[in-house]
Amino acid sequence: MEALYWGCLIGGAVFAIVSLVLGDLIDGLLDGAFEMPGVDFFKPVVLAGSITAFGGAGILLTRYSSLSVMSSLILSLLIGIAAAMLVFFAYIKPMRNSDVSIAFSMKELAGKIGEITIPIPANGFGEVMIRFASGSTIQTASSFEQLPIAAGARVVVVDVVDGVLRVSEWDEDVLKEL
Template sequence: MVLFGTPIETVYLTTLIIAGILTILFLFFGDILEGIGEMFGFFNPVLILAFLTFTSASGYILESVTTLNSILILIISILFGLLLVTLLNIFILIPMSSAEESLSYTEESLKGRVGKVIISIPENGFGEVVIESKSGRISKPAACYENKIIQEGQQVLIINVEKGVLYVESYENNLDIHQLS
């Protein structure tokens, strides 16, 4: 089949190369295009580029390997592209958009949290505290805020953080979990 005076294989290959280049550019300059995507709710550059890539790649492969009619190959390629883009959207893009933007933490965000001593904190010395959160566990060196001994296994309240060291106080949680239910 010839399209615009060019063999259809060349059209598929050219579309594949252009979509690949645009995908790479989108990786570097995606924030600019995200603004365009916000303007139009249905316009998602990632899905459009993926559709063009999948459709042109499958069309080129089918034209090269099979002897099917070019119209049938185009229909199969479009259906294949739609299927893969749907799967990409449902299983990758939607879960990623609802995930936390960052799993990192700042020293300032640790203040006021409760942790557990895993290495005893001696008087005027350092031990280690682990803090559990939804994103995992954070283990940091710790010292007692009032230079007292804090034994392993005790809960502590983080008062301050300086140069990566947690300054903590003993913390007693008087609220029984069974009282809440």
């Protein structure tokens, strides 16, 4: 029985070291092959932590306690399950909830309101700053109507062509008439 415990302990430790060193490479190659959709509790890191804790607890209980083999096995299993729960609730769940991205797609900028930071000539390029809740971005822009737009003017992004925002001057008076 002690050989099983040692195998679990060593296997879990090797998995931890390999995933630490080659984690991104392995994740790219396997592309989530071991993850079950909707079941976060069975992630590889949780299972590996559980197996490692099971092996370590089994070795300690076998060598340093007067428990029977069956009692040591059951207690080791319970310790492994407790370790899995600890890893899941202390690491996996908080990390899943903190996975927030502030990235945006250029196509999402269509319809956004911005401010010209570098004037746009009639047939040239300037820059527009668009503010988000998470910050702001400055992008290259050109005039949609082929008219010059002065710095400080409010504009609306009409569309995005080849990574350049095509903007039109924002006219509040036109909106009031509508």
